Amino acid sequence: MRYDKVRHLGIPLIAILFPSLVSLGMSAASIPRPRQTVTLTGPEAFDPDVAPDVLMFSPDGKQLLVGGSALPENRLAPHLSVFDVGTRKRTVRLAGHSACVRDVAFSQDGKLMASCGDDNEVRLWDTQKWELVRRITHQEGGDQLLSVAVSPDGSLVIAGSNSSFVVAFDAATGRQLWTLDLPKPWNRGQMVVGLRFAQGGRLFVAGTDSGRVFVCGIDKGKAKIVKNWSVFPEDSNLQDGIPELERIDLSPKGDLVAVAAYLSEAAPRKEGYGLSLWEVATGERIADLGGHRTGTFAVAFFPDGDLLVSGGKAAEGEKAAGELKVWSVRQKRLLAVQQTLKKYRVWALAVSPDGSRLAVGNPFEPLVMWRIDTDSGMKK
Structure with a gap:
């Protein structure tokens, strides 16, 4: 029977498609909808107990890169280590x-890894032998490189500086190809704290601590800004606290940007700080998730793009315990909360390529890993 005939007879379509629901007296509004649940199990320790500033899983999920400047034996020593995910033991330093x-960043095939740091250098590594392939020193625009990304095919490396520059290098030769100066606010400096490639390397997204997100295109060997916007309200330069964008991440499809932001604890809480989702194509905010009570300092999408994890602090106070929150991107709601670490906020996190593990840390405490179990059940 065609729907238009059913409609004229006054018979609801749901009665034709789901007669059992009608016999049970159920309305369309009461039909159960799938609701995902998330369970975190752990934490599991690593050996040795390295404290990280940055974390990243290899594309095959078998190795974890840990970088920073704090080791138990020397709190000021820079470090970059490779850990086996299965044993949680360091295999290479x-x-x-x-x-x-x-x-740190990998090429899509995992054969090339790039690292950058406060020494103003990009280092390229062959991950098959974990040997240094190339050392690149940035010659202009700042004295620190804070973010790095490798194009999917491994041919291009871009790095973000502490003075608003994005610099591109040829991965094969180390030659500098171009420099893009991102416009700065009139009343403050600007550091490029996050970089992500999109659309097969034709676009990249840059996040700056001043709260601006830049979508940039690469064409004929040059880069240009396609779109940019501020994630903070217009009155964000408050006397009692200036907000900072801490981290960004790009969804697997490249259509959404997740932004983690912080406002000093003395300042009043306002919408627009914490954790938010933005549409890459339009620059429109599609969700203000709220984040953590005292600001959000780390964020990462799960591989399927349906889940998002954020890190911050569980309560006020400089030495409050760290906190993880897992969110449904589609439903824009909180799924799980987990306290982690003991003395400081979550500063770095990474989700494994299969979505089953979550590495978490900060520069002052040993790295830990949580197991993640997700379940899509039918709940009312």
């Missing part, structure tokens, strides 16, 4: 950086 390692 990569020497070379003379100051804090700020960011």
Whole structure:
């Protein structure tokens, strides 16, 4: 029977498609909808107990990169280590950086890894042998490199500086290809704290501590800004606290940007700080998730793009315990809360490629890992 005939007879379509629901007296509004649940189990320790500034799983999920500037035996020593995920033991220690390692990135096939840091260098590594392939020193625009990304095909490396520059290098030769100066606010400096490639390397997204997100295109060997917006309200330069964008992450499809932001604890809480989701194509905010009570300092999408994890502090106070929150991107709601670490906020986190593990840390405490179990059940 065609629907238009059913409609004229005054018979609801749901009665034709689901007669059993009608016999049970159920309305369309009461039909159960799938609701995902998330359970975190752990934490599990690593050996040795390295304290991280940055974390990243290899594309195959078998290794975890840990970088920073704090080791138990020397709190000021820069470090970059490779851990086996299965055993949680260090397999390689990569020497070379003379100051804090700020960011790491893999090519899509996992054969090339890039690291950058406060020594103003990008280092390229062959991950098959974990040997240094190339050392690149940035010659202009700041004295620190805070973020790095590798194009999917491994041919291009971009790095973000502490003075608003994004610099591109040829991965094969180390030659500098171009420099893009991101417009700065009139009343403050600007550091590029996050970089992510999109659309097969034709676009990249940059996040700055001033709260601006830049979508940039690469064409004919040059980069240009396609779109940019501020994630903070217009009155964000408050007398009692200036907000800072801490981290960004790009959804697997490249259509959404997640932004983690912080406002000093003395300042009043306002919408627009914490954790928010933005549409890459339009620059429109699609969700203000709220984040953590005292600001959000880390964020990462799960591989399927349906879940998002954020890190911050569980309560007020400089030494409050760290806190993890797992969110449903589609439903824009909180699924799980987990306290982790003991003395400080969550500063770095990474989700494994299969979504089953979550590495968590900060520069002052040993790295830990949580097991993640997700279940899509039918709940009313």
